Amino acid sequence: KQEVTQIPAALSVPEGENLVLNCSFTDSAIYNLQWFRQDPGKGLTSLLLIQSSQREQTSGRLNASLDKSSGRSTLYIAASQPGDSATYLCAASLYGGATNKLIFGTGTLLAVQP
Amino acid sequence: EAQVTQNPRYLITVTGKKLTVTCSQNMNHEYMSWYRQDPGLGLRQIYYSMNVEVTDKGDVPEGYKVSRKEKRNFPLILESPSPNQTSLYFCASSLSGRVSNEQFFGPGTRLTVL
Numbered sequence: 001k002q003e004v005t006q007i008p009a010a011l012s013v014p015e016g017e018n019l020v021l022n023c024s025f026t027d028s029a030i031y032n033l034q035w036f037r038q039d040p041g042k043g044l045t046s047l048l049l050i051q052s053s054q055r056e057q058t059s060g061r062l063n064a065s066l067d068k069s070s071g072r073s074t075l076y077i078a079a080s081q082p083g084d085s086a087t088y089l090c091a092a093s094l095y096g097g098a099t100n101k102l103i104f105g106t107g108t109l110l111a112v113q114p
Numbered sequence: 115e116a117q118v119t120q121n122p123r124y125l126i127t128v129t130g131k132k133l134t135v136t137c138s139q140n141m142n143h144e145y146m147s148w149y150r151q152d153p154g155l156g157l158r159q160i161y162y163s164m165n166v167e168v169t170d171k172g173d174v175p176e177g178y179k180v181s182r183k184e185k186r187n188f189p190l191i192l193e194s195p196s197p198n199q200t201s202l203y204f205c206a207s208s209l210s211g212r213v214s215n216e217q218f219f220g221p222g223t224r225l226t227v228l
Binding site: 034042043046049090101 | 149
């Protein structure tokens with residue numbers, strides 16, 4: 001059974017710092033891995049989607065990497081800003097699954113202090 | 115604007131009173147699904163629909179019903195709500211359910227069952 005874990009559960013950093021959020025999964029047979037941002041009252045916003053054949057994806061100050069062999073993905077946020085404060089979720093889509101079901105981690109709550 | 119909408123956003127009800135949470139998407143997506151989010155458990159899939167008139171159970175379907183009469187709508191029905199269904203509910207959609215595409219989420223519905 002696929003399990004997705006995110007460490008740390010909460011993180012507080014001063015503005016301007018570069019930071020890394022970690023996501024690990026137990027079954028390397030994933031189709032893709034998606035990173036989301038969750039803001040209170042605003043649902044989930046998709047940040048980056050990494051297909052299993054890719055090793056990383058970049059969008060602005062965000063860079064996500066995927067290492068299937070070690071069962072890990074990281075989300076790198078450069079030059080953090082207070083507006084980056086949110087909960088970050090990673091989710092794995094199972095390879096060969098009959099549907100597009102996502103297995104979610106429990107998230108990392110990020111607070112960027114001005 | 116491409117989006118997934120849910121209504122209501124907040125709902126407080128009593129045990130046993132039937133309710134429906136609506137979900138609609140304007141992206142002509144085939145695949146739609148419902149998740150619930152609970153502290154410490156993350157998001158778990160309740161039901162999904164591969165296309166019109168095709169629905170199936172996810173990981174936690176007990177106490178819920180769905181229907182997919184039109185492509186754009188996927189309502190979640192609680193025939194007899196109980197306090198353990200107090201949760202934050204998300205509707206999601208993607209272009210297809212057979213190929214792992216990026217998923218788009220609605221803003222969430224916070225349900226409290228007294």
